[in-house]
Amino acid sequence: MSSRQSSTSTNMLFHPKTQSSLFLVKAAIRFKYTLANCCKPIPGDDVFGFITATEGLKIHRTSCPNAARLLANYGHRVVKTKWAKNKDIAFLTGIKIIGLDDVGVINKITNIISGDMRININALTIESRDGLFEGNIKVYVHDKEELNELVSRLKNLRGIQTVDRFEPEENK
Numbered sequence: 001m002s003s004r005q006s007s008t009s010t011n012m013l014f015h016p017k018t019q020s021s022l023f024l025v026k027a028a029i030r031f032k033y034t035l036a037n038c039c040k041p042i043p044g045d046d047v048f049g050f051i052t053a054t055e056g057l058k059i060h061r062t063s064c065p066n067a068a069r070l071l072a073n074y075g076h077r078v079v080k081t082k083w084a085k086n087k088d089i090a091f092l093t094g095i096k097i098i099g100l101d102d103v104g105v106i107n108k109i110t111n112i113i114s115g116d117m118r119i120n121i122n123a124l125t126i127e128s129r130d131g132l133f134e135g136n137i138k139v140y141v142h143d144k145e146e147l148n149e150l151v152s153r154l155k156n157l158r159g160i161q162t163v164d165r166f167e168p169e170e171n172k
């Protein structure tokens, strides 16, 4: 237990039902993990790890719709997790924008995202109805700070009514 070079600090309380003994492991270990599809966490989100039967450690947001059920029923599989600082990896997340369907508004939005902030766009769909548009944009951000900055810049655009994060589904 001396992998100190790792920057992910994890407190782990794990007592499988099949064993009567209780293991308490408290160490800095870099786990392999996957991000849960139900809530698509990005660095900076409050998260917890959940040890699954078949897929190893999954990271959920504490605001995940499944969080309460997981914590209540499988507390012994829950692992406290913190994000390591890592600016090299970008995470896919989604933002939904609703606003007045103005000429040039889509241009202004993409200018802010890829021009000003140099954030990569993965997909973009726009629907217009009754003078309003709804834009769903999937972007790669590095952390929550960057996402918050993007959201507040978009909110400052004229005619924009709401900007909300959503969890993109990979295969749509």
Ligand SMILES: [Zn+2]
Pocket (backbone or CB within 6 Å): 036, 037, 038, 039, 040, 059, 060, 061, 064, 065, 066, 067
């Ligand atoms: Zn989740």
